[in-house]
Amino acid sequence: MNEWALVGVGVVVLGFALRLNALLVVVAAGLATGIAAGMDLQRILELTGGAFLKNRFLMVFVLTLPVIGLLERNGLREQAERWVLGLTRLSTGRLLLAYQALRQVAAMLGLTHLGGHPQTVRPLLVPMAEATATRGVGPLPERVRERLRAMCAGTDNVGLFFGEDVFVAFGAVLLMQSFLAQHGHAVEPLAIALWGLPTAIAAFLVHGARVARIDHRMAAEIERIRTQAARA
Amino acid sequence: MSALSPIYLLVGGVLALLALRTARDAGNPRRAAGALFWGVLAALFVAGDFMSPLLVGVLVVVLALLAGFGGVVRGTRVERDPIERADSAQRLGNRLFLPVLLIPAATVAGVYGAKFLQVDGKPLLSGQEATLLALSLGCLLALVAALRATRERPLVAIGAGAGLLDAIGWAALLPLVLAVLGGLFAAAGVGDAVAKLVSVVVPTDSRFACVLAYCLGMAAFTMIMGNAFAAFPVMTGGVGLPLLVGLHGAEPASMAAIGMLCGYCGTLMTPMAANFNIVPAALLELRDSHAVIKAQVPTALMLLAANVAIMHAVVFRHAG
Structure with a gap:
């Protein structure tokens, strides 16, 4: 074992803390890790190239972009706003709460693709959230708008993460089951999936409570910005 | 070559168009470096199967250097007039939602359908391959539906997609490079x-x-x-x-x-x-x-x- 292998971790932490270009930091950390582990440069580059080719599937999301881009050009976001404003009693908090519930329950049923940042968050959830927020608290200052958008993205992540693990055929459940089996513990995948439920419920309550308060928080923040502006 | 090669060809096509657009974008102060970045990335998707891992590794370092020293900046935006977009929303209404919903619907249907594609009792595609192929197929179906609803040309759609990718910038490549780092961490x-x-x-x-x-x-x-x-x-x-x-x-x-x-x-x-x-x-x-x-x-x-x-x-x- 080789403690020098941790050099790469140090490069990553330092690089992100200094806000250097993340792409450069990560590639530099890979090179540093390989060198620290005593590999020669050619071997490091070959490992890098091989892993890159094998992981190209991570860019397949690019294929959603022409569809979303074309529809946005033709008024998708405007239509999302129009549609949501027809629901006169919908607050931003309720909208996000409904989205979180849908996302989490769908993921629990294995339907992890019924959502995502390019597919639903950017073209649908964000314009709807901004429209309901503007209806509720008036025009959104830049800072409030940024936070609301970030919360939309976070709500998609939380709903996905703490739903998918309850689905028994999900990759993570099978990964855990095969790992435990390799180490001499025979357990049912269903047992692992069901023990994801308490955390799933906790996630819904914890994040749901934050999301439900978002209208009050936005109003308070706008009030604070106004008083600051009035004083200045 | 793998079952996913045709998908990578499509991804490479979008990347290549972005490279071309960047090269021709006179308003982009770093257009040569930016076009090189997207062009190299397009080549890795179109022709990666025929390159040696060593060459790919060198090109990944080149990409990191181009992005790391400010070579990849967002190009000039050509956005459509907001009034035109609002008019279009009025005209097309909820028909705009249909293609968006088609992507997940077709993906889910494809993932379940792929389980029935078997040769000698074994599934033809791995779970991951089936998911990615289904997602890609869903995107193509949705694209056809969107083109029919909006009566636009296919090249306009790919251009709009390239524009979104340009907005994401080099960060689009980050998940892939992090997976590479994970492999090196494990090896070390x-x-x-x-x-x-x-x-x-x-x-x-x-x-x-x-x-x-x-x-x-x-x-x-x-x-x-x-x-x-x-x-x-x-x-x-x-x-x-x-x-x-x-x-x-x-x-x-x-x-x-x-x-x-x-x-x-x-x-x-x-x-x-x-x-x-x-x-x-x-x-x-x-x-x-x-x-x-x-x-x-x-x-x-x-x-x-x-x-x-x-x-x-x-x-x-x-x-x-």
Whole structure:
């Protein structure tokens, strides 16, 4: 074992803390890790190239972009706003709460693709959230708008993460089951999936409570910005 | 060549168009470097199957250098007039939603349908291949539907997609490069070094301390690796199984399930999980690339505490 292998971790932490270009930091950390582990440069580059080719599937999301881009050009976001404003009693908090519930329950049923940042968050959830927020608290200052958008993205992540693990055929459940089996513990995948439920419920309550308060928080923040502006 | 090669060809096509657009964009101050970045990336997707791993490795370093020294900046935007967009929304109405909903619907249908594609009782496609092919097919179907609804030309759609990719910028490549780093970490034995560190500092005779070490270890190591799946075997093999199961008689299924979810709390808090945290910030055009992480940290910390409590309450239920 080789403690020098941790050099790469140090490069990553330092690089992100200094806000250097993340792409450069990560590639530099890979090179540093390989060198620290005593590999020669050619071997490091070959490992890098091989892993890159094998992981190209991570860019397949690019294929959603022409569809979303074309529809946005033709008024998708405007239509999302129009549609949501027809629901006169919908607050931003309720909208996000409904989205979180849908996302989490769908993921629990294995339907992890019924959502995502390019597919639903950017073209649908964000314009709807901004429209309901503007209806509720008036025009959104830049800072409030940024936070609301970030919360939309976070709500998609939380709903996905703490739903998918309850689905028994999900990759993570099978990964855990095969790992435990390799180490001499025979357990049912269903047992692992069901023990994801308490955390799933906790996630819904914890994040749901934050999301439900978002209208009050936005109003308070706008009030604070106004008083600051009035004083200045 | 693999079952996914045709998909990579399509991705490469979008990348190539962005490279062309960048090369011709007189308003972009770094257009040569930017066109080179997207062009090299397009080549890796179109022709990667025919390149040696060494050449690919060198090109990845070239991409990192181009992005690292400011070569990839957003080009001039050619957005459609907001009034035209509003008119179009009025005219097309809810028909605009149909293609968006077609992507997930076709993906889900394709994933289930692929299970019936069998040769001699074995599935023709792996689960991952089936998912990606179904997603791609869903995108193509949705594209056809969107083109018919809007009566635009296909090249306009690819151009609009390239424009969105330009807005995301080099961050689009980050998840892929992080997966490469994960492979190098594994080859160099980073996991074993971390597990050894954790087991050295934990007072092992305390049940609670062991639960805490496993849960926090999963979260912290996931933050380093950007992926709970990479952290799970390391922390469970190094801390969970020997200390919690071996020493204190914890039940493995519940320990593993809750341990993995501690890792997910880590995923919510790290820029290393770029596809969940950094790419969306770029996609939503946020000025602070860490804004999504900041929005998630309170949820993640409260859930991590809940996980420690849940694990401590349930894993020892069969132990004395």
